[in-house]
Amino acid sequence: MAVNGISGKIEDATNHLDVLNLKYVVRDWVGPWWKGACFRKLRHKCIINDVTLRLMSGEITGILGNSESGKTSLLDVITCRASGKVTGDVIYNGTRCTNNVIQNHATYVMQADRFLPNLTVRETLIYSAKLRLPGCSTSEEIEKRVTDVVLAMGLKDVADTRIGGSIIRGISGGERRRVTIAIQLLKDPDIILLDEPTSGLDSYTARHLVSNLRDLARRGKIVMLSLHQPSSDIYSLLDRIGIMSKGEFVYFGCAKGMVQYFTEVGYPCDKYTNPLDRYVDVASMDRRDKDSEIQSLIRVERLVKILKTSRLQLGTFRRISDDFRRGPRAGNREAVERPGSARVLVTVIRSTGLHPGQLQFIRFTAVVFLNCLWSELHTAAFHGIFLSANLAQAVTGLCLSSYSLVATGFLKHF
Numbered sequence: 096m097a098v099n100g101i102s103g104k105i106e107d108a109t110n111h112l113d114v115l116n117l118k119y120v121v122r123d124w125v126g127p128w129w130k131g132a133c134f135r136k137l138r139h140k141c142i143i144n145d146v147t148l149r150l151m152s153g154e155i156t157g158i159l160g161n162s163e164s165g166k167t168s169l170l171d172v173i174t175c176r177a178s179g180k181v182t183g184d185v186i187y188n189g190t191r192c193t194n195n196v197i198q199n200h201a202t203y204v205m206q207a208d209r210f211l212p213n214l215t216v217r218e219t220l221i222y223s224a225k226l227r228l229p230g231c232s233t234s235e236e237i238e239k240r241v242t243d244v245v246l247a248m249g250l251k252d253v254a255d256t257r258i259g260g261s262i263i264r265g266i267s268g269g270e271r272r273r274v275t276i277a278i279q280l281l282k283d284p285d286i287i288l289l290d291e292p293t294s295g296l297d298s299y300t301a302r303h304l305v306s307n308l309r310d311l312a313r314r315g316k317i318v319m320l321s322l323h324q325p326s327s328d329i330y331s332l333l334d335r336i337g338i339m340s341k342g343e344f345v346y347f348g349c350a351k352g353m354v355q356y357f358t359e360v361g362y363p364c365d366k367y368t369n370p371l372d373r374y375v376d377v378a379s380m381d382r383r384d385k386d387s388e389i390q391s392l393i394r395v396e397r398l399v400k401i402l403k404t405s406r407l408q409l410g411t412f413r414r415i416s417d418d419f420r421r422g423p424r425a426g427n428r429e430a431v432e433r434p435g436s437a438r439v440l441v442t443v444i445r446s447t448g449l450h451p452g453q454l455q456f457i458r459f460t461a462v463v464f465l466n467c468l469w470s471e472l473h474t475a476a477f478h479g480i481f482l483s484a485n486l487a488q489a490v491t492g493l494c495l496s497s498y499s500l501v502a503t504g505f506l507k508h509f
């Protein structure tokens with residue numbers, strides 16, 4: 096794989112996920128909720144502002160920035176989870192991304208780890224695989240897929256250890272994070288997006304985790320993760336770095352070229368300073384007093400402007416626009432939207448040979464039923480029928496677990 100100059104362009108990369116002029120605006124009601132919509136002021140808050148970037152297969156990209164810079168929102172928008180108004184395009188191999196394209200090609204690992212504490216790591220993965228893989232998968236195929244992800248995420252030694260929870264002691268925090276990622280890898284996605292996967296981990300475990308993710312990228316995946324306070328060891332593992340501030344990028348490019356870039360625009364880095372700490376500081380808004388805030392705003396706006404007019408960014412913009420105009424790449428048409436097949440119920444029912452219209456109806460009924468169940472339980476909790484929100488959560492969890500068990504039983508049957 097040949098890395099080419101400061102742009103770090105990798106020549107033989109095949110798949111790419113592009114973001115073109117992305118803007119994300121939410122409606123924000125200012126004031127206490129009891130004043131109601133009539134008395135509260137509505138403001139439109141721009142959370143992501145005109146972001147253009149290209150992620151390539153074979154590379155691992157780290158997104159950094161101070162708190163509130165918009166890292167999680169960017170991941171949410173790319174994975175079609177944003178609730179506000181989104182303009183611009185997210186494009187995978189020349190195809191505009193919709194929910195189905197994302198479901199078929201990408202996986203998003205969020206910050207929370209939620210498991211059944213009594214199951215072992217392997218049991219958890221088998222259980223998830225039965226729900227995620229197509230209904231026609233045999234037990235051998237499921238076993239093989241689980242063994243592959245156990246090895247890929249370095250979980251071999253704890254594969255048969257109970258996961259544990261707050262009461263039962265089980266695997267460590269770092270291992271729990273890796274199990275969460277392993278579950279998402281069962282589908283063998285092309286794009287892996289992770290929101291702060293290293294949060295709460297010590298520097299050794301965090302480095303080990305990022306190293307695992309880099310190995311996955313080297314196997315042809317597109318990997319992008321948001322990071323909080325990464326160590327200099329993690330810096331050396333990243334191929335590409337994006338530094339965000341106020342919803343815009345002040346740098347997006349090759350990790351190796353970052354120090355040179357910032358030195359050229361007036362921010363050198365000491366030999367013994369972690370470049371990631373240094374440049375996240377440079378990009379941060381200092382809100383201690385009015386003067387510091389104005390100073391940091393001027394600094395950030397200047398950096399954003401320099402990046403937007405840089406050869407690096409203009410070149411990326413031109414390449415993405417040209418590729419998008421040409422449409423889906425020949426020989427890579429699998430990115431074209433196809434009906435989602437992940438839903439367990441649909442897979443089970445499909446094997447019965449029902450008409451697509453009937454299938455759609457059953458699917459719709461199931462979704463409505465589950466949504467009603469969920470909202471009813473929460474409403475009930477809100478009105479004080481349950482003793483506490485914890486109890487409501489337990490009952491909800493129990494209902495969903497029994498539903499999942501029934502679905503697993505169906506799967507086994509087919």
Ligand SMILES: Nc1ncnc2c1ncn2[C@@H]1O[C@H](COP(=O)(O)OP(=O)(O)OP(=O)(O)O)[C@@H](O)[C@H]1O
Nearest residue numbers: 121123140142161162163164165166167168169178
């Ligand atoms: N739906 C929303 N409504 C109102 N404000 C929002 C909404 N979503 C995000 N924000 C605001 O956008 C800003 C960016 O939030 P985001 O969670 O993306 O930041 P972040 O960089 O991931 O922060 P952190 O590192 O602390 O997780 C924050 O100020 C947040 O309050």
